[in-house]
């Protein structure tokens with residue numbers, strides 16, 4: 001089940017359109033916050049920091065529910081509530097409210113200072129106090145977002161403590177799955193509240209892979225044709241990854257035999273791109289400066305994955321319109337082809353998909369998959385150790401295989417990114433790209 005993602009503005013629209021009133025939404029938010037805290041740590045002495053807005057309002061509601069469970073709860077307010085909702089929530093909290101400055105630490109800290117309404121960095125003194133209280137707590141829980149995080153871009157507007165648990169409501173926000181904020185979330189719990197998240201942005205989840213049909217043969221299971229360039233090691237990684245990802249048949253056209261490939265990967269001298277059985281072409285890994293091979297690949301009508309060096313040889317993004325292409329750039333390749341588009345990584349990925357008419361896998365510690373039709377997948381956190389040579393070649397091979405197996409381009413890219421991250425988790429921190437192959 002994928003988790004929906006809404007920007008702060010879309011969240012506010014959804015809240016206003018909800019079948020229940022905002023007060024009821026806040027009650028549900030605060031109650032689920034209390035529930036998640038209690039499940040996570042069974043209620044040690046707790047200090048809840050409440051800000052002036054509705055994020056603070058959630059805090060007062062949670063305080064009431066935790067106290068009703070017998071938890072020793074203290075509330076410290078940064079300022080008096082400024083919204084009607086938060087004022088009511090404050091009034092319904094029947095315990096004392098301390099001043100934020102000077103509030104003593106507690107084993108469990110709940111940060112309800114700011115959420116989606118953060119408009120600038122925290123005052124330095126406030127950020128400093130928050131960091132001291134977080135540092136003294138055994139467990140830090142963030143309400144909706146750790147305070148200081150900008151909900152839509154994932155930027156940190158001031159120093160942000162790392163939470164052990166972040167509880168968000170109704171839908172994830174982009175910041176939950178964009179760096180650097182993603183690294184501050186800890187375990188991310190999405191609490192259900194009565195809003196209808198109508199969105200085509202979502203977090204990638206385990207894919208439904210196409211079954212191997214009865215009576216399948218190697219062509220019907222998908223033929224991946226890879227074009228080798230000047231550095232054969234990279235395309236060998238991609239081709240082996242494609243074979244391990246269920247392609248029925250993997251073929252490499254190369255001007256010289258490539259050693260060390262599985263015997264099941266066929267090497268041929270000429271590209272035969274007119275072969276109607278090709279399920280997906282793969283060009284780019286190890287290509288080097290051979291633009292003629294990209295041009296050759298673009299003469300084919302087959303679906304294609306364009307990766308690595310080939311991305312730098314495209315020239316204008318609209319050259320790819322109508323090519324049924326999946327692009328897999330990392331940050332540098334993305335900037336080279338699409339330039340420095342303003343806006344968040346999410347907006348950049350969607351703009352790139354629109355202008356190129358292609359699915360764009362914008363890789364990084366936070367990886368996005370964008371479709372020209374506006375769908376946007378956000379990858380869950382992947383291990384930092386994926387940042388090693390050759391892992392991009394493996395990803396390109398996985399995606400090419402899934403595309404050749406008949407998955408639509410956007411679904412194949414989303415599934416490939418998800419599987420790639422899980423394979424890295426199983427391979428462990430000492431992995432090199434080659435190790436990924438046995439975990440596919």
Ligand SMILES: NC(=O)C1=CN([C@@H]2O[C@H](COP(=O)(O)OP(=O)(O)OC[C@H]3O[C@@H](n4cnc5c(N)ncnc54)[C@H](OP(=O)(O)O)[C@@H]3O)[C@@H](O)[C@H]2O)[C@H](O)CC1
Pocket residue numbers: 011015022025026029030051052053054055056057058082083113114115116117118119120121122123143144145169170193195
């Ligand atoms: N998701 C849901 O369905 C629900 C969400 N809820 C919670 O509501 C917050 C959003 O509440 P909102 O009041 O819009 O905003 P915040 O509580 O995040 O804070 C905004 C207030 O803080 C002031 N502000 C903003 N930045 C700073 C700063 N750096 N220093 C000081 N003060 C700041 C801001 O005023 P400004 O005019 O100064 O900008 C606001 O007063 C959401 O995150 C959820 O937790 C509801 O519970 C409903 C359900």
Ligand SMILES: [K+]
Pocket residue numbers: 055111112113114115142143144145146147
């Ligand atoms: K918060």
